[in-house]
Amino acid sequence: MTWSLHDAKNRLSLLLREAQGAPQVISVRGEERAVVISIEAYRRLAQAGAAGLVGFLQASPWAEVELDLKRVPDAPRDLDLGEGGSGRGAGA
Numbered sequence: 001m002t003w004s005l006h007d008a009k010n011r012l013s014l015l016l017r018e019a020q021g022a023p024q025v026i027s028v029r030g031e032e033r034a035v036v037i038s039i040e041a042y043r044r045l046a047q048a049g050a051a052g053l054v055g056f057l058q059a060s061p062w063a064e065v066e067l068d069l070k071r072v073p074d075a076p077r078d079l080d081l082g083e084g085g086s087g088r089g090a091g092a
Helices: 005-010 012-019 039-050 052-059
Strands: 002-004 024-028 031-036
Touching: 002 005, 005 012, 005 024, 012 024, 012 031, 039 052
Parallel strands: 002 024
Antiparallel strands: 024 031
């Protein structure tokens, strides 16, 4: 639900009760400015953030996907880079 700042100030108790069930958005002159969430939701978010990138990736639904990381043994191709380039990199 979205609350105007005026309503949020005047009905803070109700805003806090509603935040226990779902995030509550506070707007100022029609522009969303803040979100009120339950302390439990905040702690879950803070814990997830504290785990860093590794924790985020481990918690991902893609964490169990097996990747084929074998390199192809083929030799690199010669590329025509124009203007006398050999395709083997600088100084080749």
